[in-house]
Amino acid sequence: MTAQGTAPYVFWIESCEVSRIAEKEVTEMSSTVIEVLKSHRSIRKFKQTPVDEQLLRDIICCGQCASTSSNLQATTVIRVRNGDTRKKIGVLAGDQAYVESAAVFLVFCADLNRAGQACKAQGGVFEPGMTEQFIIATVDAALFAQNCAVAAESKGLGICYIGGIRNDPEQVSQLLELPDQVYPVFGFCMGYPDQDPERKPRLPLEVILKEEIYSQSGDKALIESYDEQMSQYYRSRTNGGKESSWTLEMKALVGKESRPHMQAFLKSRGFNYR
Numbered sequence: 044m045t046a047q048g049t050a051p052y053v054f055w056i057e058s059c060e061v062s063r064i065a066e067k068e069v070t071e072m073s074s075t076v077i078e079v080l081k082s083h084r085s086i087r088k089f090k091q092t093p094v095d096e097q098l099l100r101d102i103i104c105c106g107q108c109a110s111t112s113s114n115l116q117a118t119t120v121i122r123v124r125n126g127d128t129r130k131k132i133g134v135l136a137g138d139q140a141y142v143e144s145a146a147v148f149l150v151f152c153a154d155l156n157r158a159g160q161a162c163k164a165q166g167g168v169f170e171p172g173m174t175e176q177f178i179i180a181t182v183d184a185a186l187f188a189q190n191c192a193v194a195a196e197s198k199g200l201g202i203c204y205i206g207g208i209r210n211d212p213e214q215v216s217q218l219l220e221l222p223d224q225v226y227p228v229f230g231f232c233m234g235y236p237d238q239d240p241e242r243k244p245r246l247p248l249e250v251i252l253k254e255e256i257y258s259q260s261g262d263k264a265l266i267e268s269y270d271e272q273m274s275q276y277y278r279s280r281t282n283g284g285k286e287s288s289w290t291l292e293m294k295a296l297v298g299k300e301s302r303p304h305m306q307a308f309l310k311s312r313g314f315n316y317r
């Protein structure tokens with residue numbers, strides 16, 4: 044309890060502008076949440092319209108409300124406003140211009156540094172380098188960011204994750220002055236959409252939802268039909284310019300080494316895998 048006799052938790056909830064919602068309202072909201080989720084598509088062209096500061100804080104607060112393993116809260120979000128830094132990160136991410144042009148650009152970091160300091164402050168000995176903690180921190184950052192994504196989209200904003208920052212995570216970390224035990228998981232562009240792209244079809248539900256055991260029975264035919272759907276999607280999105288399919292994309296993606304520098308980079312930041 045605080046000096047005023049109110050639990051700090053209540054202050055936090057109030058600061059997030061979350062109020063108690065009647066059960067009926069929750070039921071009505073649910074369909075809206077589902078509609079927002081099903082309408083998602085990444086946005087890569089943004090209007091210059093700024094995002095209201097309070098709305099941005101609410102969106103980040105929604106990220107904080109996500110479940111977090113053992114209440115570790117292993118996410119730190121860095122908002123990058125500096126045009127120079129944004130430009131550099133956009134180039135490092137593979138010339139992704141929207142890193143610079145989006146109204147808001149955030150970097151979501153997996154952060155074990157804060158918990159380590161808390162441990163030491165309590166007289167403990169921080170045990171860094173555990174693979175389990177690396178997983179926890181990475182999952183935490185992803186759940187946090189996805190809550191932000193949904194909150195943003197529910198307010199008419201568009202978003203795009205930028206995994207491209209891991210092309211050169213060392214330089215990104217230097218630009219952001221990240222300490223040991225913190226690594227940049229992905230960037231995140233946000234702003235009012237200046238495009239209305241088609242939604243990208245997903246694999247048939249039967250392929251990703253299994254009953255009781257992992258069975259691949261029937262998957263081949265379903266994936267073939269999905270390939271056809273994706274080919275059409277790419278043709279329509281590029282006016283016939285792109286001939287591809289999901290399996291062809293996977294060949295390009297997992298048929299080669301992917302950012303092979305990541306293991307050494309993570310090790311250099313204290314994520315040692317043991």
Ligand SMILES: Cc1cc2nc3c(=O)[nH]c(=O)nc-3n(C[C@H](O)[C@H](O)[C@H](O)COP(=O)(O)O)c2cc1C
Pocket residue numbers: 083084085086087136139203204205206207208229242243
């Ligand atoms: C962790 C993560 C990293 C991503 N990195 C990039 C990126 O660097 N650049 C980009 O344009 N899109 C990026 N994306 C967006 C994906 O390409 C996109 O979500 C996927 O193709 C599905 O399309 P949709 O989001 O429009 O449904 C990323 C998505 C995730 C989840």
